[in-house]
Amino acid sequence: MDNDKGSVARILYKEIVQGDLRKIEAQSNDADTGGGARDFRFGSYKKLLPVIEKMFPNRKTENRKRNGKQVEISVFQGRFFWINDQHETVNKESFFEPPTDVRPSEGRIVRVSEYGCFDTRLIPIAGIGNRVLLLLIQLYDNSVWPYFAEEKTLRQPNVWDPAVAKELLTCIDATRPANRVVIGYKDFIDGSRYCNGN
Amino acid sequence: MAINVSTECETVLKLLARSHNVLISGAPGTGKSRLLAEVALSFESGYGISTSIAPPKLHLQGKVPIPPTAATGHQDVPAPTKTDRQVFRTVFHQNSKYRDFVSGVTPVVNKGAGAPSFTIVEGTLLRASKHANTSTGASLLIIDEINRGPAVQVFGGAIVSIEADKRLAPNGNKRPETQFFELLEPGSGNIIEYALPHDLYILAAMNQADVSVDALDVAFLRRWEPLRLEPNEQVLRAFYGLSASNSNALPDKPSATEDALEASVRAWSVINKKISLGRGAEFQIGHGVLMPSTPLHPLPLGEVLEYLCVGWAKIRAHVEEVFFGDTRGIAATLNALNGPSYNPFKFVETTFANDLRYKLDGPDNFTKSNIYVALRAFSEE
Secondary structure, three states, rough: HHHOOOEEEEEEEEEEHHHHHHHHHOOOOHHHOOOOOOOOOOOOHHHHHHHHHHHHOEEEOOOOOOOOOEEEEEEEEEEEEEEOOOEEEEEEEEEEEEEOOOOOOEEEEEEHHHOOOOOHHHHOOOOOOOOEEEEEEEEEOOEEEEEOOOOOOHHHOOOOHHHHHEEEEHHHHHOOOOOOOOOEEEEOOOOOEOOOOO | OOOOOOOHHHHHHHHHHOOOOEEEEEEEOOHHHHHHHHHHHHHOOOOOOOOOOOEEEOOOOOOOOOOOOOHHOOOOOOOOOEEEEEEEEOOOOOOOOHHHHHHHEEEEEOOOOOOOOOOEEEEEEHHHHHHOOOOOOOEEEEOOHHHHHHHHHHHHHHHHHHHHHHHHOOOOOOOOOOOOEEOOOOOOEEEEOOOOOOOOOEEEEEEEOOOOOOOHHHHHHHHEEEEEEEOHHHHHHHHHHOOOOOOOOOOOOOOOOOHHHHHHHHHHHHHHHHHHHHOOHHHOOOOHHHOOOOOOOOOOHHHHHHHHHHHHHHHHHHHHOOOOOOOHHHHOOOOOOOOOOOOEEEEEEEEEEOOEEEEEEOOOOOOOOOOOHHHHHOOOO
C-alpha cells in the first residue's frame, strides 16, 4: 500500500564508540575491540534475537576458525540498503553472526568496512553529552537501512519523529554501567522493545 | 492532521492547544469516554498520530532519517515540539480529596520501626505538572466524571492557576500574569508558592444530566473551554449500515434485519425529542447505548432483535429515571398517551382512595417477540 511506503517497522540501535570507528577504518586489532575483525558487536544477543531474525531473515553456512579448527557455522543473512554519493539506492548482502564461545553474549555484523553506509564520513562526531547511535531501520517492505543518529539532534524539538526520539532518548538516559554501550530495539508493529539499561 | 483521527478528537486537541483546559459534556452514550481514550492516545503518541495508526517514516535523502512527518508540524495540537508526552488519569467521586489531587499528609502504611508515621503525597495534578515542567515533557491530565466529586474543593488553590494565561511561560519562567498558589511540597514539607506549567493540559468530562450530583459553580466552569457532545443519528445509522435517511413506512412485521434497525433508529430519535421537550436536552440518551461491540447489520434478524432488547432495556430505564414520579411523562415519551393501539405500553387512569392515579401497563421486559412492535409504536410522532 502507498500509505506504508517508507513506514518504519522496527529499529535496532547500538551506540558507536571509538572502538567501532577503528573497526570501520580497519585500524583495530586490539583485544578490547575484539581483535582485528571488521565487525560491529552487539551485546545482549539473546534479547535482540527476535529483531535480528527479522532483519536478517535467511540462514547461510559459513566456514570459520574456532579453536584453531575450521568449522561450519550458520549465520543470519539479510540485505542492507543505502543511498550512495550519486544519490542512487544500492544494496548489499548483509550478515549477522551469532556469538562465539569466547564472547557468548555478543553477536556481530561482519565486514562493516565493505559497506558504503558505514563510511566514517557519515558518522557524526561523538562527545560528552552527544552519543552517536547506529540505527538499523527496517521498513514495512522488510528492507533494512543503516543510519546514524546523534544525541544532541534527538534532544532538539521537532527534528526527529517524536516517537523515535522518545524511544532512543529513554534508552540513552537509562541507568547502566559506565562501560556498557547503549543497545536496544523498538518494534513499531507489535510494540515490543528492549533497552539494555534500567 | 492524522489519518483515522476523528473530527471530535481533532477539535479537542485544537481546543487544548488554545485554552489548555477543556470540559467535555454530553448525555450518556454520546461518546465521551471513547473520545477521552482517543485524545489520550493521540496526545501521548505525539501530534495526534498514533504510532499504531501512522508509524514513523524513513526519509531517504534527508539529513535526519526519520523526521517528524508533515502532520507533526501541526500547530493546532498541544505542545507540538515536546517529545516526552505523558497522560495522567483520575476520576472524581464523592470521596475525592485535595490531598489526592494536589498534595497533602497521609498515614504511612506498613512503616518500618522508627520511620515517620506520616508522609506527604504527591497528587495527580502535581505529578502531571512536574512532568510538564521538564524540558521535553508535556502532560495531559484527564479527569473523568469531574462533577461527581467536590471539584472546587479538590482543586483548592490551584483553581486560580489553571487558566492558560495564568500559567508559567513555555520556558518555565514566571510571566507578569502567572498566578501562584500555595501547596505543601512533598520533598521538603514546606508550604511553597507554585504555578502550573505551560504544557500541562487538562481534559475533563462530565454528564450534566447526572441527577446524583450538584451543579459545578460558574466561576469554576468559566475556566474551561466547553465542548458538548450531542446524540448523533448519523453515527447510529452508519453503525447499523443504514442509509443516511429513510422516509418509507415501517412494515407491520420485520422481514429483514434492516427493518428492525430502522425502527430502532427512528424510535430512539423520537424518544430523544420527547425527552428534550419534557425534561431538557441534557437528559437525552446517546447513540452509544445502541451500539454493542459487534456490528449488528450482518447478523440474522433474530440475533439483532436480541441485541436491541439489551439496548432498549437501558433506554427504558433511562426514561423511567429522568421522568421518575411522572407517569404521564414516561407514557408520553413511550408514545402510550395517544399513540397507536398496537403499542404494548398502555397508559391507564385509575382511582385510589377517591383520588386519580396513573399507571403504565406494559411488558416487564423487551423480548424478541415484542421489541419490534414497541419500537414501531415509539417511532410514530
